[in-house]
Amino acid sequence: MTRTELPAVPLTGGDQVHAPAPGTEWWRDAVIYQVYPRSFADGNGDGMGDLPGITARLDHLAKLGVDAVWLSPFYRSPQKDAGYDVTDYRQIDPLFGTLDDFDAMRARAHELGLRVIVDLVPNHSSDQHAWFQEALESPAGSRARERYVFRDGKGADGTEPPNNWQSIFGGPAWTRLAPREDDGPAGPQWYLHLFDSSQPDLNWEDLEVRAEFEDVLRFWLDRGVDGFRVDVAHGMVKADGLPDWGGKVAMVEGSDAADSAEGIGAPGGSNEGPMFDQDGVHDIYRAWHKVLAEYDGDRCLVAEAWVSPMSRLARYVREDEMQQAFNFAFLTTKWDAATIRGVVTESLETMDAVGAPTTWVLSNHDVVRHASRLGLVEMADGPMNGIGPRDPQPDAELGLRRARAATLLMLGLPGSAYLYQGEELGLPDHTTLPDDVRQDPAFFRTAGAETGRDGCRIPLPWEADRPGLGFGSTEATWLPQPDSYRALAADQQYGVDGSTFELYRSALTARRAENLGQGGLTWVAGYADAKDVVALRVADVVVLANLGPAPVALPDGAEVLIASGPLAESAEGPALPTDTTVWVRA
Template sequence: MTTLDTRTLHVHAPGSPGGEWWRDAVIYQVYPRSFADASGDGVGDLPGVTSRLGHLAELGVDAVWLSPFYRSPQADAGYDVADYRDVDPLFGTLADFDEMLARAHGLGLRVIVDLVPNHTSDEHAWFVEALAAGPASAARERYLFREGRGEHGELPPNNWQSIFGGPAWTRTTDADGTPGQWYLHLFDSRQPDLNWEHPEVRAEFEDVLRFWLDRGVDGFRIDVAHGMVKAPGLPDWDGHVSMIEGTDGVEPTDPDRADEVTGTGNRGPMFDQDGVHEIYRAWNRVLAQYAGDRALVAEAWVEPLSRLALYVRPDEMQQAFNFAFLATPWDAAQLREVIEASYVTADGVGAPTTWVLSNHDVVRHPSRLGLSVPGSRPNGIGVGDEQPDEELGLRRARAATLLMLGLPGSAYLYQGEELGLPDHTALDDDLRQDPAFFRTGGAERGRDGCRVPLPWAADEPGFGFSPTGVTWLPQPASWAPYALDAQRGVPGSTYETYRAALAVRRAEQLGSGGLAWVPDAGEDVIAFTNRDVLVVANLGGSPVPLPAGAQVLVASVEPVTAADGTLAVPADATVWVRTPA
């Protein structure tokens, strides 16, 4: 193959550096129970987060997103909230939160907290009151209670299924011991859905927003942002929904379409109803009352991308995770298509594109990319399943990350990916805690494999996660080389590669930059320029020559050198270079 042509085809125009912080920020997701444990009980906590914030500042991220730490019976790892204005004792206290927030701000890190508005815990005061009050009570109007179908109400009100498996309805028992009404729960039976048509529900969550904004948080990641409003009448639907894949067999559309469908949207009358946008316009007005460009981030598994763009119109949210990118296989043509379609739709509403490769709900991308179908999306991996090629998966994951960080817009990192962590793919089923595993009878392994506590120190008990060595899920012994202290200061380590990439990204202002494709780069190559940086990702098997005189800025794998001294990008690698003027 000849050297890359440096002519370009513009797709996304560069912005102005110094705009709203969320337009180009790199945000690090902290899953508190698995990040760092200060108390020694084996579960991560807020003091543990505080103790490790220096790591995030050293890494070079701009902000932190914290998964739920609110009061909760932990039926779904804190996504079942019993009190939205308090910290669960498992994680500490409100004072611990305030200390963590002050420390983060002191390090120049913004803090986003999770908000879970689609449902509460069954231990929330409202739901406890609703059960006690009985049918036809005002307390039940805050949730979705319905009479059953059938002669004696013995059948659920409709045929909806839970994302975690099984029916989406659970029947109550009346005070006299007889079967009563049913309540809706799109997730676990201990997570009853709220009725967002009720004004008291809307007022309550606006007040919750103010509670945390007053404490100084910089924004909110909205859980199930596409799920709060249901279609009128709650009609039957014969499709299937799941945590990751909700398209009921829908295939991706023609790749020439600008508006991509990749199989990542939750469909049906319980999702992506137009009424959700009224809620976010109201929340936008709440945040506008506070200084500092506060942000709302949508976790919305919706497609096509034109539907996702509705969530980030100027008067709604600021960001929406690009799950279409996360879900795209390790295929250059498909990745180019989804990247271009993402810019077309996001630019159409003046919003940034928000890139992501891993989070607490999906198999980590080093493991996904090590499967025989690289980039496929199993709902967990366990004993007896195909085991990823760990070395190949990490190589591809590093390349995918450099591709992502080279793109203009905002990007999210999931804790531990800077270490190259794979999933724990051999976790014993007896140790699993994800409700999806139990509600599907083990058909879905669930998300525990990506939630295992982090390894900080290779030679310490529990890899330094806890002062006692206890961890709420076991860490595989093979994780020792991934520990932070085994990688810090080691040239070419995954950690140092992330640090280098983030430093170059900031120095070159790539987050606010533009994107122009390099034409005719090759079928298996993604090549583009962003400001003065040329990004080349080689997903094929043959080296891709770089322009003569190219200066390497950062590489997932060191370029190979030809006999004539020219550099080339090896297989499954991404390189950032500056080319001669």
Template sequence: MPMSHPRVVHAATPAAEQWWRDAVIYQVYPRSFADASGDGVGDLPGITQRLPHLAELGVDALWLSPFYRSPQADAGYDVADYRDVDPLFGTLEDFDALRARATELGLRVIVDLVPNHTSDEHAWFQAALAAGPGSPERARYLFREGKDGGDSPPNNWQSIFGGPAWTRVDQRAAAAADGIRDREWYLHMFDTRQPDLDWSNPEVRAELEDVLRFWLDRGVDGFRVDVAHGMVKQPGLPDWDGAVSMVEGASDAGAPEDGATPTGGSGPMFDQDGVHEIYRAWHQVLAEYDGDRALVAEAWVEPLSRLARYVRPDEMHQAFNFAYLTSPWLPGPLKAVVTESLEASDGVGAPTTWVLSNHDVVRHASRMGLAAPDARPNGIRAEDPQPDAVLGLRRARSATLQMLALPGSAYLYQGEELGLPDHTSLDGDLRQDPAWWRSGYTEAGRDGCRIPVPWERDAPALGFSPNGAAWLPQPESYRDLAVDAQRGQPGSTLEMYRAALVVRKAHDLGRGSLAWVEDLGEEVLAFVNNDVLVVTTFDSPVELPAGYEVALASTEIDGTTVPATTTVWATRTR
């Protein structure tokens, strides 16, 4: 069957533009990547030792989740000192060695920045508790006098981790030691040990700009900005009757219609216009340094036209496309979100940044094995409906090839190149995510997607540590998915990823175009990027158009018939 003329929705990007426009960036979650010290927690030296794996995989950069000094109340997203490495992970010298080794291997390094809140052990917050109401120290955070003479929270906001978003100062033993009643409460949109900063305070803005320069001076190539849509709150902090889910910033105020994703931008605590002034200032800081340094927004914001505002030419450079991550695995919704994403990003001259998994969501190899195509649980417990592991991995491999063929930048989460599932039978006593206990033990939380990576099939802790120690146990299913069990094995998920990144570069897909192919049926998603035809099937097989042959496939292909639940990259026959 010949193929009709495709419908173009995105033009190719000139090859000379910035590296981040088409980069494939690999997320490293430090505590679960590799442990060199043997204490059971991953560390910077362990990451450095395993960097050759990333170079062999073919990625362009790595993004390090937080490694800063922290009491680890929220796995390092509660920062006590932005300018130091937590001893759990190593030292500043270990960071310098990691960055230097990455440079030797041709890898850029992006670090996480957490500007919405600090740890309650940060020197600023300790000073605020000691200083009292009306002090300059408290003005760095969102302290407010409670209602009813101080007995009730200042408003009705709820924490993303469950429970009230306010803690009364009198509930802090250190603050109440002198017996003087303090009527103030402090805001924490996450855990009670993560007080929100007040970004209307110039001192806060100056401090975080200095933190940017500290790490830029150490050679980092950019920053992934945590809760990028949450730093500015609506003046007056008005009551709000909506609710937020455990997934950072995602609204749970109502069921979406027609497969749409719930908005994370609603509410007076998210997506306020004032955040854009902050990012324009940060853009100027990065522009002082050579090498095309980049800012990446973690912003759970919809519609996509609102998200595009974060990546206007004088603001951030990338924004995670969570609308794509959360789209149902169905051709209609996927086609709609890809089209809308490209059109929104093109409207501001930015690349679209694709992602399927990260440290905050159920891994896509498990998520896609659940019965509902739009299932999005906050973790999976042993008593919850279990994913179909075989179907989940088949869909995940197909989704990955579809994602890596899209023009723009792509993010991979550590272990997805192995096809790792979530640990769905993790004992509740071992869970460490604050969402677990703050939800009254009803939400499993994110520990299941943060299990240590398996490197060696027959080694202690599957090669994660030298002595078998691991902060969370690995499920038995990880043994056959270990790196050494898949390396060099035709058809393995690891080799599929490696092959995809080779072909992606060879055909310049990241800077390519996109044109929809609409004559293969409504149950197929097909497009052309440069000279590659990409076909994704769902419940039924389909024949490739005449004149094409398979270059890469997510499942074994015999001939020109694409089986159900498969993505192929095809090129013209010579």
């Protein structure tokens, strides 16, 4: 880079937006790693990840330096929605192993100092669940049908759905049963499924449903789990009367960052409509809070709740409800300094008001990995629900550079943070998957209009020179791996200076050493309104992110702790290049 004159801005603090928040509960500042079981590691060579595979690779997580692991569903399931269609909440699907395998995995994780969070899917079950099969064999008005949302159809002969709701996966949210001899005058009833037709919604007004899930919680708590991530936590309770609604709920929506405090970075309209974010869900979580309080060890509940404004999200983490809620406003925020500052400020202030930590996240199994969506030059916030071969393709170099910068910024923020498996390797989405290998039901229910989430669920590359890149003992992988994964395999990054894995490992080490998770946050005064720079002080560390095209000078005497990429040089000394984040002591 040509040496140019750059003004160095003093890294002095301005307004504090978050006070130091020391606490003894582990989840307040934990970094938690999401394992998607079918894609993490294959222990038996069948091409599908499993619990023994996870156990064999837990050393990777200990080496990385995370505090806990969250496992997506591994329960018995017909796998029509990758395990989010559960037939038995107390059994392991044979694809993944046995209860003994789970116990071995949990024991090994605890031995390594890793806590274990499991997924819970309470909004719906599989249509193969014993309860739903009993409902199919029972007449309208029966006790069996009360556990689900069955309704008579509209019209003289009941041939129209009970209301106009649409499935999040596409198509109507109602399916009519086959005729029975004991059908009433309206004919066969309809059942509600906000997702796939194989995922009937449970009726959370039913006391038996509530009692069953409290028992499920105790089953896994008795097996030593440390918490639960709750799928569709803003669902379950529907508005009285199931009224018609003219809107459309997308599975994940991008951010339309507004100028108002309540709208900054909100994740679109995913909580709108009478099927989401009803006040009654909070009674459920107050009851679950009491169940977890029966056990030692600060067990936690984590809400997957796509709700806005953020004040609505904060309701889920009040003192007597859940402990964490994913910050999807942060995940969906565009690559823009002012927007990021707004989301961070609103997040901290809103969660502080209820005494909860802010829970940061950039990627998961439902969205395009941030290394890909940030690589779309024309869409710096990127699409969320998948990139296909006919879509504009990300710039891999740009995406990885921005992803590393975004992650280092996130890990410098106070609170808790979640990492999605493979992001520590810099993995992009597989954006050129052929249609004939796709498995996401959203792709099929929308006749391909929705690309779906398969691209972010590709089996991980562990060893570059092994079949299947070391995913298992054979070449088999349930989804094909892109060519780019070979150079990103874990064994190509361990101990390699500048690799993405070593960046993550170093950042987690420094985060813990500097106690950033429990620190206070103050915006650096000189950059408070900067167009292209995010600059904040947490504890004794300044986090400086340059999102603009011009390099930013570092002040004299600034001690660089870690940088997301190589620094540049200016006439004044070291400078921060575009799309780069640095932690300094100054």
